[in-house]
Amino acid sequence: MSWLRHLSSKFSSTTITSTRRFTSLSRFSTSTAPARHAGLGPTQAHEKPRVVVLGSGWAGCRLMKGLDTAIYDVVCVSPRNHMVFTPLLASTCVGTLEFRTVAEPIARIQPAISTEPGSYFFLANCTAIDADNHVVHCESVTEGAQAPDPWRFTVSYDKLVIALGAQPTTFGIHGVYEHAIFLREVYHAQEIRRKLLLNLMMSDVPGIEEEEKQRLLHCVVVGGGPTGVEFSGELSDFIVRDVRQRYAHVKDYIHVTLIEANEILSSFDVRLRQYATNQLTKSGVRLVRGIVKDVEEKKIILNDGTEVPYGLLVWSTGVGPSAIIRSLDLPKAPGGRIGIDEWLRVPTVEDIFSIGDCSGFVESTGKTPLPALAQVAERQGKYLGILLNKIGKANGGRANSAKDVDFGDQFVYKHMGSMASIGSYKALVDLRQNKEGKGLSLAGFVSWFIWRSAYLTRVISWRNRFYVAINWATTLVFGRDISRI
Amino acid sequence: MSWLRHLSSKFSSTTITSTRRFTSLSRFSTSTAPARHAGLGPTQAHEKPRVVVLGSGWAGCRLMKGLDTAIYDVVCVSPRNHMVFTPLLASTCVGTLEFRTVAEPIARIQPAISTEPGSYFFLANCTAIDADNHVVHCESVTEGAQAPDPWRFTVSYDKLVIALGAQPTTFGIHGVYEHAIFLREVYHAQEIRRKLLLNLMMSDVPGIEEEEKQRLLHCVVVGGGPTGVEFSGELSDFIVRDVRQRYAHVKDYIHVTLIEANEILSSFDVRLRQYATNQLTKSGVRLVRGIVKDVEEKKIILNDGTEVPYGLLVWSTGVGPSAIIRSLDLPKAPGGRIGIDEWLRVPTVEDIFSIGDCSGFVESTGKTPLPALAQVAERQGKYLGILLNKIGKANGGRANSAKDVDFGDQFVYKHMGSMASIGSYKALVDLRQNKEGKGLSLAGFVSWFIWRSAYLTRVISWRNRFYVAINWATTLVFGRDISRI
Structure with missing residues (x-):
C-alpha cells in the first residue's frame, strides 16, 4: 500500500484544509487474507434463513418483491442487475420508448438486497446445484478485454428458487x-x-x-x-x-x-x-x-x-429450456423444463422451488403445462413469495426444516x-x-x-x-x- | 428478383385483401447498373450550389443550422448522425441524465438534410481532400462482423467547410x-x-x-x-x-x-x-x-x-489535431491545426473554410490562437453560416465564383x-x-x-x-x- 502514502504526500497542501481525506484514506489500510474461492456458508442460528433466487426475470423479481425480509435474507444471482419489462421491449427498438424505461433495477424492486447486511445481489451465473449439501455454484460475469477473470464462488441456501427463464x-x-x-x-x-x-x-x-x-x-x-x-x-x-x-x-x-x-x-x-x-x-x-x-x-x-x-x-x-436447465440433475417435466409439483416444489429434493418459463408441472400432477408467459411467471412468483413467508413464520425457513409445515393451498393459474x-x-x-x-x-x-x-x-x-x-x-x-x- | 415473385405467392390469400402490397412489391423491380465508386458530381446550373460540411460537432452543426437552404444544398459527412451536447456528457455517466438527451440528431438541427432532394447526410469519414478539383474522398462507416465492406465515394463541393474537431x-x-x-x-x-x-x-x-x-x-x-x-x-x-x-x-x-x-x-x-x-x-x-x-x-x-x-x-x-487533420495538405496554424484567415477561409486554396477545434489562425493574421471550446466553435459556425449565405446571395455560391464578393466583417471572438x-x-x-x-x-x-x-x-x-x-x-x-x- 505504499502508493497510498505517496498519494497523501501529493495533496496540494496549500488548498486542502479538510481532514476528511485522512479518514477516507485510512480505509485503504484494511486488508484481509485472500479468499479466492470463498462464498457464503450455511446460515448460523443468529442469522436469518437465506432464500437464494437464481434469475431476475418476471418470476424471480415478483418473488423477491413479496418476500418478507424480516424473516429471510435474500440473495439473487443473475447475469443482469435489472428486470426487463418485456412487453414494452419492442417499442424501444424504434425509439418510441427509452431503453431505460423498460429496465427496472432489482435494488428498486427489493431494496433489502442492497441494504441488509445478509442480502446480496451477485452479478453471476449459476453453474451447478448441489442439492444434497444445499449449495449453489456460481461464476461471476465479466466482459471485455480488460475485465478481470471470472470468480468462482458458492452460496449455501436454506431455500432455493430456480427462476432462470428460457432461451x-x-x-x-x-x-x-x-x-x-x-x-x-x-x-x-x-x-x-x-x-x-x-x-x-x-x-x-x-x-x-x-x-x-x-x-x-x-x-x-x-x-x-x-x-x-x-x-x-x-x-x-x-x-x-x-x-x-x-x-x-x-x-x-x-x-x-x-x-x-x-x-x-x-x-x-x-x-x-x-x-x-x-x-x-x-x-x-x-x-x-x-x-x-x-x-x-x-x-x-x-x-x-x-x-x-x-x-x-x-x-x-x-x-425452450436453456443449457443450464437441461444440465441440472433434477426431476424434469415433459419438454425438458424443471419438474414441479402443485406447490411449485421440485420433487425428490429438499427446499428447491422453481417458477417461470424454466419450470413445468411433473406428469404425476396431471396438470396441463402452462404457457411461457410473463403472466404465469408473475403469478407463480407472487404465490411462492406468500408460501415462503408462511413457511418462515411456521419456523420452516431453515434448510431441511419444512417437512412438517402445512403448505396450504396449491398454486392455481387463472388466465x-x-x-x-x-x-x-x-x-x-x-x-x-x-x-x-x-x-x-x-x-x-x-x-x-x-x-x-x-x-x-x-x-x-x-x-x-x-x-x-x-x-x-x-x-x-x-x-x-x-x-x- | 425471383424471390419476390415467390414471396407474393406465399401471402395467405384468405386473409389479405388489400391490394396495397402489390404497389409496394413493384418497387422492388427497379434496378440500375452497379456504381460502386460513384458519388456526387459537380453541381449543374439547374441545381443549387452545394456546401459540404465535414463533421457534426458544435461548429459544423451550428453552421448547418444557419445555412439558408433556399440558396444551398447541404451535404454533411460525419461518422455520427448526431451532435453531442458535450457540457452535459459527464452527467450521463452516472445516470443523472439519459444518454439520448445529450445527443441531437442532425436531421433535427437542419431538416433539409433529410428532405431536400440535393441535401444528404452521409455516415462516413473523409479520407482526403482534392482542393484543385473541389472533391472530397469519403469512406462509409461500418461496424461489426456482419457489416458490409466500407464504400468509397467522392463528393464534389462548391464550398467546403472542415469542422472535424480534435482528438x-x-x-x-x-x-x-x-x-x-x-x-x-x-x-x-x-x-x-x-x-x-x-x-x-x-x-x-x-x-x-x-x-x-x-x-x-x-x-x-x-x-x-x-x-x-x-x-x-x-x-x-x-x-x-x-x-x-x-x-x-x-x-x-x-x-x-x-x-x-x-x-x-x-x-x-x-x-x-x-x-x-x-x-x-x-x-x-x-x-x-x-x-x-x-x-x-x-x-x-x-x-x-x-x-x-x-x-x-x-x-x-x-x-490536439487528429490524424486526418495532420495528413491534409493545407496551410497549417501553429500547433498543427488547419490555418485560417480572419474570415475563417483556408488561404492559398479556393472555397475551403475551417471552423472549430481543428482550425487556428495562420501566423500572418497576428491573432492569438483561440481555445478549443464549444463556445468558440459555435460562434465560428454561426459567423460562417451568415457569411456563406451572404456569398450565395451575391452569386458567389458556385465553385471558384466568390473571388469578387465582398466578405464584409472579419470574425471576432468575444469570450x-x-x-x-x-x-x-x-x-x-x-x-x-x-x-x-x-x-x-x-x-x-x-x-x-x-x-x-x-x-x-x-x-x-x-x-x-x-x-x-x-x-x-x-x-x-x-x-x-x-x-x-
Whole structure:
C-alpha cells in the first residue's frame, strides 16, 4: 500500500484544509487474507434463513418483491442487475420508448438486497446445484478485454428458487445465432436499433446499388407470436411516421416482412387474428407463410427454396429450456423444463422451488403445462413469495426444516386474457380464459388504450411509470428519436 | 428478383385483401447498373450550389443550422448522425441524465438534410481532400462482423467547410488508448457507466480480496480541466447520493482521485479555483498533483514512481489535431491545426473554410490562437453560416465564383465567460473576458442554478430541453438510475 502514502504526500497542501481525506484514506489500510474461492456458508442460528433466487426475470423479481425480509435474507444471482419489462421491449427498438424505461433495477424492486447486511445481489451465473449439501455454484460475469477473470464462488441456501427463464428456440436452424437478433433483453433492442439506423444511413450512401438498397432496408421478422407482431407493428409505425419524414431519400425502399410457419397470433380469438392480419397488411407489413430452412449473412432460405434477402433479421419463434436447465440433475417435466409439483416444489429434493418459463408441472400432477408467459411467471412468483413467508413464520425457513409445515393451498393459474399491440394506435385484447373458451374480444383504438393503460400501471416503479408516460407523450408530439448512439 | 415473385405467392390469400402490397412489391423491380465508386458530381446550373460540411460537432452543426437552404444544398459527412451536447456528457455517466438527451440528431438541427432532394447526410469519414478539383474522398462507416465492406465515394463541393474537431491528447504516454476511457462521445459515457456499475457489482462478489475491492472501486480521473472536474463532481454526487443507498455493502470502498499536473481549472479566476478545490475535497474527491508516466491494465505509474491502482480510468487532458487533420495538405496554424484567415477561409486554396477545434489562425493574421471550446466553435459556425449565405446571395455560391464578393466583417471572438459544475449543487461562473481580465466571478448554489439554466436553454431542440428538465427533476425525486443495460 505504499502508493497510498505517496498519494497523501501529493495533496496540494496549500488548498486542502479538510481532514476528511485522512479518514477516507485510512480505509485503504484494511486488508484481509485472500479468499479466492470463498462464498457464503450455511446460515448460523443468529442469522436469518437465506432464500437464494437464481434469475431476475418476471418470476424471480415478483418473488423477491413479496418476500418478507424480516424473516429471510435474500440473495439473487443473475447475469443482469435489472428486470426487463418485456412487453414494452419492442417499442424501444424504434425509439418510441427509452431503453431505460423498460429496465427496472432489482435494488428498486427489493431494496433489502442492497441494504441488509445478509442480502446480496451477485452479478453471476449459476453453474451447478448441489442439492444434497444445499449449495449453489456460481461464476461471476465479466466482459471485455480488460475485465478481470471470472470468480468462482458458492452460496449455501436454506431455500432455493430456480427462476432462470428460457432461451429462444432456433429449431436447430443453421445461422440463426450468427445472423439473427432475438428480442428478449435490452441489449437485443439496442442492437436492433443500431442496425436499423446504420442500414438506413448506409442505403443513402452514393453508389449503393438499387438491389443492395432494397436488401439493407428489408426488415424480416420470423415468428408471428405477440412479440413478432408487436415489433412489426412498431416498425411500420416508425416507417410511416418517422422514416418518411427523416429519411425521405430512402423511404420507398424500406419494407417489413413477417414470416410465420402457421398462423400469426395463434393463441388469439379467430376474429382478432383476422383483424390483426388486415391491419398489419394495411400498414405495409407483408405477411408470408413459410418455414425457414437456413439463415445466411444476407439472406434466408425457406423450405421451398425461396431466397429472402434481408438487412435486419429479428427471430422470435418462442422459447425452450436453456443449457443450464437441461444440465441440472433434477426431476424434469415433459419438454425438458424443471419438474414441479402443485406447490411449485421440485420433487425428490429438499427446499428447491422453481417458477417461470424454466419450470413445468411433473406428469404425476396431471396438470396441463402452462404457457411461457410473463403472466404465469408473475403469478407463480407472487404465490411462492406468500408460501415462503408462511413457511418462515411456521419456523420452516431453515434448510431441511419444512417437512412438517402445512403448505396450504396449491398454486392455481387463472388466465386473465392476452393483449398485443399491432401498431397504428391499435391493439387486440382477448379476455377468454383459454383457446376454446368464450369471452370478450376487443380490437382497435379502445383496445390500444386499454393496452397502454394496463402496461402503464404495471411498469413497476413510479419512476418508470412516469417515464413511460412522458416517452409516449413526447413521441406523439415530437416523433421518435433517431440519433444513433 | 425471383424471390419476390415467390414471396407474393406465399401471402395467405384468405386473409389479405388489400391490394396495397402489390404497389409496394413493384418497387422492388427497379434496378440500375452497379456504381460502386460513384458519388456526387459537380453541381449543374439547374441545381443549387452545394456546401459540404465535414463533421457534426458544435461548429459544423451550428453552421448547418444557419445555412439558408433556399440558396444551398447541404451535404454533411460525419461518422455520427448526431451532435453531442458535450457540457452535459459527464452527467450521463452516472445516470443523472439519459444518454439520448445529450445527443441531437442532425436531421433535427437542419431538416433539409433529410428532405431536400440535393441535401444528404452521409455516415462516413473523409479520407482526403482534392482542393484543385473541389472533391472530397469519403469512406462509409461500418461496424461489426456482419457489416458490409466500407464504400468509397467522392463528393464534389462548391464550398467546403472542415469542422472535424480534435482528438484527445495522450502526450505519447503508453497504455492510454488501451486502458483509459475518454469523455468526448456518447459511447464513451456509456462505456464509463457500464464499467462503473460492473466494478460496483464485481466488488460485492464473495471472496474478492480487500485490496482488489479497493482497486475496482478506485475511480481515477486524469486532467483537471472543466471536463475532469465536472466528471469528478458528478461521480462524488453519485457516490454520496446513490452508492451509499444502493450499494451499501461496498460504499466505504469507493473513492475518486483527480490527478492534474498543474492546477485544476487553470483558466478560472484564482478564487474560483480555491473554492472548487475546497468543495471537491469536502465531497471526498482526492486531488493529487502528479504527472502520469505509464498506464497499465490495473494501475498507473506517476513520474516519481508512485503506483496508483485503479478500476476506472478517465482521461481528459485536452485535445490536439487528429490524424486526418495532420495528413491534409493545407496551410497549417501553429500547433498543427488547419490555418485560417480572419474570415475563417483556408488561404492559398479556393472555397475551403475551417471552423472549430481543428482550425487556428495562420501566423500572418497576428491573432492569438483561440481555445478549443464549444463556445468558440459555435460562434465560428454561426459567423460562417451568415457569411456563406451572404456569398450565395451575391452569386458567389458556385465553385471558384466568390473571388469578387465582398466578405464584409472579419470574425471576432468575444469570450462570454466560463462555467463548470463541481457537484453538490455547486458550480463556478467566471465572466471575465480573459485570464488576466477583471470581471464577475461566482461560486456556489446560485452559480449552479445559472449553470443549469444556461444549459437548459442551450440544449438545442425543445424535445431535449424538455427531457433534460424531466431528467433533472426525476433524479432529484427518485435518485439516479442504476440498471446496467
